[in-house]
Amino acid sequence: MLVLLPPSETKAIGGAGAPLDHTALTCPDLNPVREKIAHALVELAADVPGSLAALALSERQADEVARNAQLRHSPTMPALSRYTGVLYDALDVPTLKKGERDRAHHRLAIASALFGVVRGGDPIPAYRLSGGSALPSIGPLGALWRPALEPALAAIDDFVVDLRSGPYATLARIPHAVTIRVVSEDGAGVRKAISHFNKAHKGLLARALSTSRAEPKNLNGLIKVAAAAGLRVEKTGDRTADLFAG
Template structure:
């Protein structure tokens, strides 16, 4: 099983791992694009005003540009430890036992504007780049990633659960993936997608799927594991699941 998570804008700082080495990451087929984007991002960091504009940052966030400048030299952390925020708080990697963490590193992957996709245990540095960004020297990341990333994800010989957000889902379409939608339901039974609790509930589902000894291979298995964790889920169509907030 492969569970695809969205990344977060916020990252943990520092790390104990060796500096970035694309050869240490999963999906080596993506390394040419990774190299191209990383080089463009580091080059852009030499121009602070241009970086702030391209990355949609304020002057108070200039430290984010400094981290990009140090991309090749800064220490790394496992991807699941690097990303922070609501979803990753709910995933709660620090509380996992050794076996659970190993399963999380293997089963979870994070969509990334810089790396395309990384497995949970892949060592990555702190950086700032969003899926919808356009870098002056290379243009749209969507246009760059789609032809490289889609073939790689189509060839994944695993049950794929897609929890990505819109900008990252646009980087690569995965026709056979099961897409999870976080919804609320009113007294009349009318459902609508929610945004406020979206990330927290996706984090809880990711935790359930990654730490369970049972490894789902289809939607029925996903629903069994989710319900065992106390989550309310329901199949919607051939490749859709509603997760109730």
């Protein structure tokens, strides 16, 4: 099973791992695109105003540009520990036992504007780049990633659960993946997609799927694992389901 998560804009700082080595990352076929984007991002970091404009940052976020400048030299940490924010708070990696963390590092992956996709245990540095960005020297990231990333994801011969957000889902289609919608339900049984608690509930589902000793092989298996963790998931199609908030 592979559970594909969205990244976060915010990243944990620091790390104890060796500097970035693309050969240590999942899907080595993506390395030429990774190298091209990394080079463009580091090059752009020499122009702070240009970086702020291209990355839609304010002057108060100039430290993010400084991190991009040190991309190839700064320390790394496992991807699941690098990303922060609501979803990753709910996933709560620091509280996992060793066996659970090992499963999370293997079963969970994160979509990335810089790396395409990384497994939870892949060592990555802090950086700032969004899926919808366009870098002056290479243009929109989607046009670069789609030809390389779609074949790489299509080749994954596993049960794939796609929890990506919109900007990252557009970087590559995964026709064989199961997609999950987070919904609320009113007293009349009417369901409505929600945004406020979306990330938190995806984080809880990712935690359940990655820590369970049972590894789901299909959507029915996912529903059983979710139920055992106190989460309600209902099938809405062959490859779609609703995850209920609250």
